[in-house]
Amino acid sequence: MSVSTRVDLALLGIRGRPPVSRTAGAGPSDDGHLMIDGRPAAIPLNPQSPFVFDGDKVLLDGEDSGLDVRVIDRPKFYDLRTLDGVSYEKIARLHGRNVLATTVVQTCIRYAEDQRCRFCSIEESLRSGATTAVKRPAELAEVAEAAVRLDGVEHMVMTTGTSAGTDRGARHLARCVKAVKAAVPGLPIQVQCEPPADLTVLTELREAGADAVGIHVESLDDDVRRRWMPGKATVPLSQYRDAWREAVRVFGRNQVSTYLLVGLGEDPDELIAGAGELIEMGVYPFVVPFRPHPGTLAVDVDGAGPPDSAIVEKVSREVANALQLARMAGADQKAGCAACGACGVLQSVGG
Numbered sequence: 001m002s003v004s005t006r007v008d009l010a011l012l013g014i015r016g017r018p019p020v021s022r023t024a025g026a027g028p029s030d031d032g033h034l035m036i037d038g039r040p041a042a043i044p045l046n047p048q049s050p051f052v053f054d055g056d057k058v059l060l061d062g063e064d065s066g067l068d069v070r071v072i073d074r075p076k077f078y079d080l081r082t083l084d085g086v087s088y089e090k091i092a093r094l095h096g097r098n099v100l101a102t103t104v105v106q107t108c109i110r111y112a113e114d115q116r117c118r119f120c121s122i123e124e125s126l127r128s129g130a131t132t133a134v135k136r137p138a139e140l141a142e143v144a145e146a147a148v149r150l151d152g153v154e155h156m157v158m159t160t161g162t163s164a165g166t167d168r169g170a171r172h173l174a175r176c177v178k179a180v181k182a183a184v185p186g187l188p189i190q191v192q193c194e195p196p197a198d199l200t201v202l203t204e205l206r207e208a209g210a211d212a213v214g215i216h217v218e219s220l221d222d223d224v225r226r227r228w229m230p231g232k233a234t235v236p237l238s239q240y241r242d243a244w245r246e247a248v249r250v251f252g253r254n255q256v257s258t259y260l261l262v263g264l265g266e267d268p269d270e271l272i273a274g275a276g277e278l279i280e281m282g283v284y285p286f287v288v289p290f291r292p293h294p295g296t297l298a299v300d301v302d303g304a305g306p307p308d309s310a311i312v313e314k315v316s317r318e319v320a321n322a323l324q325l326a327r328m329a330g331a332d333q334k335a336g337c338a339a340c341g342a343c344g345v346l347q348s349v350g351g
């Protein structure tokens, strides 16, 4: 498959709904998960796309697209329930082929309309009843054990909405990690949170058993940050840099990552240069195309569309080259989004 076809798929999405898919939530969502060319791919669901998933393969304009597609079956753990009757599916979800993902706190202090990230719909999945507000450590441990045993899950991502505390939600993440590690010691876990004001919390996360951490800035351009993420933009970039440095010290080089979104109106060359600085610090810049999906302010209010495919390809290729020079690969992260790679095309071009 050519890289440009993979980029087109990432941007145009597919019609139809694969057995593993998700609607609103934290981060990129509203997508279907398939194996494409042997790699996990999280592809936007788009009723206007020229690509159609027919339950088995991907067609382009009615013909077999020639893409090497493997369907990921609905996981067995989705059919189980906790003793309290909560469906496991509401507690954690399968992402890609082998990632268990959960949002441990499904609310965010930044969700007021004039504060929230315009691409995020973290509280919409809560409103629709698709998930629960706060995941308890014991129930996450129960679900993780079942997902490993029944569905061969190999790593786990725990993210959180931002809390009002100085730990930004990291202490609840640490409690969840500890419980999951007690139940399934061999399951690598990535945690994701905003830079905590008190950086010692990063050591608490590591000591609880977290293997990797994502501290997601989404853009290194302050104008873009103020426009797209007014709440998060109140945290200065210097605070992100301090947190990344401390996280690299605690978790190790290339076990720390951040999302960088392409398509928020930033200068692509500045984005590439910024990614280079992150790589120098030992932080993996997980470059992903901005994905417009309904339920977000970006789509419902701003009418934002996907980025230009040539820019996504250029940025992904150049960042992948820089990663290769630094001998940093997404696949070398022990767990999490950079290890999975399904939401971007960086791994398809060698990152």
Ligand code: SF4
Pocket: 027, 028, 042, 095, 096, 099, 101, 157, 336, 337, 338, 340, 341, 342, 343, 344
């Ligand atoms: S990259 Fe992250 S959000 Fe995307 S499918 Fe993989 S684990 Fe999930």
